[in-house]
Amino acid sequence: MKHIIIILLLLISFSAFAQTAENIIIITTDGFRWQEVFTGMDSAIANNKKFNQDDSAAIFKKYWSADATERRIKIMPFLWSMIEKNGQISGNRILNNKVDNANPYWFSYPGYNEIFTGYPDTAVNSNAYPPNPNSNLLEFLNRQPKYKNKVAAFGAWDAFDRILNEARGKFPVYSAFDLLGGIYPTATEKTINALAKDSYKPFGEAEVLDVFTHYGAMNYLQTKKPKVLYISYGETDEWAHAGRYKDYLDAANMVDKWIHDIWTYVQTDPFYKNKTAIFITTDHGRGDLKKEEWTSHGSDIKDAYQIWFAAMGPGIKAKGEVKTSQQLYQKQFAQTMATLLGLRFTAEHPVAEKIEISRD
Numbered sequence: 001m002k003h004i005i006i007i008l009l010l011l012i013s014f015s016a017f018a019q020t021a022e023n024i025i026i027i028t029t030d031g032f033r034w035q036e037v038f039t040g041m042d043s044a045i046a047n048n049k050k051f052n053q054d055d056s057a058a059i060f061k062k063y064w065s066a067d068a069t070e071r072r073i074k075i076m077p078f079l080w081s082m083i084e085k086n087g088q089i090s091g092n093r094i095l096n097n098k099v100d101n102a103n104p105y106w107f108s109y110p111g112y113n114e115i116f117t118g119y120p121d122t123a124v125n126s127n128a129y130p131p132n133p134n135s136n137l138l139e140f141l142n143r144q145p146k147y148k149n150k151v152a153a154f155g156a157w158d159a160f161d162r163i164l165n166e167a168r169g170k171f172p173v174y175s176a177f178d179l180l181g182g183i184y185p186t187a188t189e190k191t192i193n194a195l196a197k198d199s200y201k202p203f204g205e206a207e208v209l210d211v212f213t214h215y216g217a218m219n220y221l222q223t224k225k226p227k228v229l230y231i232s233y234g235e236t237d238e239w240a241h242a243g244r245y246k247d248y249l250d251a252a253n254m255v256d257k258w259i260h261d262i263w264t265y266v267q268t269d270p271f272y273k274n275k276t277a278i279f280i281t282t283d284h285g286r287g288d289l290k291k292e293e294w295t296s297h298g299s300d301i302k303d304a305y306q307i308w309f310a311a312m313g314p315g316i317k318a319k320g321e322v323k324t325s326q327q328l329y330q331k332q333f334a335q336t337m338a339t340l341l342g343l344r345f346t347a348e349h350p351v352a353e354k355i356e357i358s359r360d
């Protein structure tokens with residue numbers, strides 16, 4: 001009898017270990033460096049007058065600690081508590097844990113193409129590239145009966161209509177200043193639409209401030225209950241290009257807060273609770289040379305191919321900060337995410353193999 005109970009307990013725990021997620025929320029923050037993710041604020045950059053807009057006192061007060069693990073918590077407190085405890089974070093090159101772009105360009109459209117198609121197509125070589133000929137994971141999921149019409153994407157940058165090929169994919173892509181709610185917006189959607197329309201537009205018409213993308217996505221999550229949701233934040237890249245280090249760190253800090261808000265909602269809503277995985281990454285890295293090139297990226301910027309990712313949820317092993325020597329690629333993310341949902345992503349183009357992040 002005792003033995004039967006033990007075997008039953010083993011079987012129950014085995015099925016819990018083997019579980020896959022029902023839903024996935026994919027989050028990217030554009031061009032946010034692994035250096036800040038793993039070691040926090042860089043004092044050499046923060047002290048440079050060119051990059052601190054005469055406000056180094058405030059930035060040190062908010063983000064500085066002599067200890068790197070203390071420092072990184074100040075920028076991303078949710079990542080370095082809940083996700084570190086219950087999920088995994090890869091890309092700390094100090095520990096020889098490497099995650100790279102496989103594409104040779106190290107800028108946005110090629111990076112997002114690589115994340116969602118699993119195929120670092122060298123023909124995709126411009127941010128002005130036309131609608132993506134390569135089919136992506138989101139449209140693949142939208143073709144599965146379980147996920148049909150339960151997929152949506154929200155991007156601060158207007159290029160996502162092309163990157164995700166909205167016309168072909170047949171799932172909604174709300175990018176930049178796209179109006180929420182179609183012809184019958186709810187009161188909340190009307191408010192978000194009006195606020196975005198009348199907001200400060202530091203990036204012109206091509207990119208909206210992250211706050212509008214976030215609240216649009218959050219409202220959609222709560223009211224439409226998508227099973228697959230992608231949210232792309234853009235300010236980390238924009239403020240870095242502008243050489244505004246405090247704004248760059250503040251943007252990342254806010255993304256971390258919003259991930260916390262998303263997770264809190266997910267874990268208190270019966271539709272999502274304990275059935276939803278989150279996958280967080282970036283499209284490309286940035287430079288570090290002479291503490292000057294952090295503002296930039298692209299194939300002429302040393303080390304701008306260096307990225308990171310984090311994941312948490314059902315079926316994902318709680319490895320915390322992954323400290324093993326390892327070489328992973330962005331092209332592996334698409335199949336990794338499909339695997340979290342118990343699916344195998346197939347397309348008309350090659351798809352790179354998954355990363356082993358599941359429980360074993």
Ligand SMILES: [Zn+2]
Nearest residue numbers: 031237241297
């Ligand atoms: Zn950029």
